[in-house]
Amino acid sequence: MSLLESYILTSIKNLPLAAKTTIDGFMSGANKSAAKGTGMEFSQYRTYMPGDDLRWLDWKMFARSDRYYIRESETETNISLRLLVDTSASMDHRDGNYSKMEYARYLAASLAYLANMQGDSVGLYTLKEGGIFSLAARQGFQNLNRLCHELEQAGPKGKFTHPVHYKDIYSGGRKKELLVFITDMYQEKDEMYKLLDLLNALRHEIIVLQIMGKNEMTLDYKGYTTLEDLETGATIDIKAGAPKTYKDALAKHLESIRHELLSKRIYHRLLIMDQPIDEALRDFLYKRSKGY
Incomplete structure (x- = not known):
C-alpha cells in the first residue's frame, strides 16, 4: 500500500498548507518559493x-x-516545511485499521506531497532512541520519494530521542522553517518540551499534531484486563470503575498539554485515529487556513 494514497491527495490538493505564520514572506495560497533562476547569486x-x-x-x-x-x-526558498516524526515504541499502539505509526506515516507523506505540489521544499527528521535521522529539505519528486521511503523504514521501537541528541537538529541551519511534529506526546521527563523549547528558541513556527487512539480515549480494550507500556514494559491491571477515573485523569492530562503548548505559542491539534486520515487532514488544513 502506498503512503501517497490517491483518495487522500485528492481530498487535500486544493488546500493551503498554512495561512498564518511567523516565517517571513509566507502567504496563504500564494507561496513565494521556487527561488532558483537567473538574476540571482x-x-x-x-x-x-x-x-x-x-x-x-x-x-x-x-x-x-x-x-x-x-x-x-544562494537564494533560499521562502518556505521550508520540516516534518518531525516520533518513531518511539509507543507509536506501535494500534486501534482499528492503523497503528499510531502508520497513521503518522500517512499524515507526514500527505503533508510532504502538498508542500512539494505548492513548490515548497520539505525535509524530515525521524526521532528515535539512538539519535535523529535527517533528510535535508529540498524540492522535487525524487526528494518526496526518498522521504516516503524513510518514513516506511521508520520505527516504531525504543524510547523517544534523548535530549543529548537535540543539538544535532539544527547545527549549521539558520533558516526559519514551518515545523510539524507528529507524535503521541508520550514522554517520561518532559523531553519533548525540551525539544520544542529548542525549536522555539530558533524562532521556527511549530505545529504539534498529537495522535491518540479512540480506545485510549475511552479505555475500551475489548475484554483485556491488563495493559502494558510499550516503551517501559510496565503493566497495570484495569479495575472496576477505572474507566471513569481514567477519563477524568486523561482529560486533565490533555488539557495540561494544550495549555503548555499554548504558553509556548505552539499550535496544537489532537487527532483521534477513528477519524479517516483524509478527513483529519482536510479539517486541520482548513482551520489553519482560517487562522485557528
Whole structure:
C-alpha cells in the first residue's frame, strides 16, 4: 500500500498548507518559493535528478560535458516545511485499521506531497532512541520519494530521542522553517518540551499534531484486563470503575498539554485515529487556513 494514497491527495490538493505564520514572506495560497533562476547569486551546479524543474538546466554545461546539470543559487526558498516524526515504541499502539505509526506515516507523506505540489521544499527528521535521522529539505519528486521511503523504514521501537541528541537538529541551519511534529506526546521527563523549547528558541513556527487512539480515549480494550507500556514494559491491571477515573485523569492530562503548548505559542491539534486520515487532514488544513 502506498503512503501517497490517491483518495487522500485528492481530498487535500486544493488546500493551503498554512495561512498564518511567523516565517517571513509566507502567504496563504500564494507561496513565494521556487527561488532558483537567473538574476540571482550563483552558488553551484549539481547533477540533474528526475523531478527537477527543467527551467534550471544549464545548457552550456550540457554542450561542454554531454551531461545535464542544474544551476543552483544562494537564494533560499521562502518556505521550508520540516516534518518531525516520533518513531518511539509507543507509536506501535494500534486501534482499528492503523497503528499510531502508520497513521503518522500517512499524515507526514500527505503533508510532504502538498508542500512539494505548492513548490515548497520539505525535509524530515525521524526521532528515535539512538539519535535523529535527517533528510535535508529540498524540492522535487525524487526528494518526496526518498522521504516516503524513510518514513516506511521508520520505527516504531525504543524510547523517544534523548535530549543529548537535540543539538544535532539544527547545527549549521539558520533558516526559519514551518515545523510539524507528529507524535503521541508520550514522554517520561518532559523531553519533548525540551525539544520544542529548542525549536522555539530558533524562532521556527511549530505545529504539534498529537495522535491518540479512540480506545485510549475511552479505555475500551475489548475484554483485556491488563495493559502494558510499550516503551517501559510496565503493566497495570484495569479495575472496576477505572474507566471513569481514567477519563477524568486523561482529560486533565490533555488539557495540561494544550495549555503548555499554548504558553509556548505552539499550535496544537489532537487527532483521534477513528477519524479517516483524509478527513483529519482536510479539517486541520482548513482551520489553519482560517487562522485557528
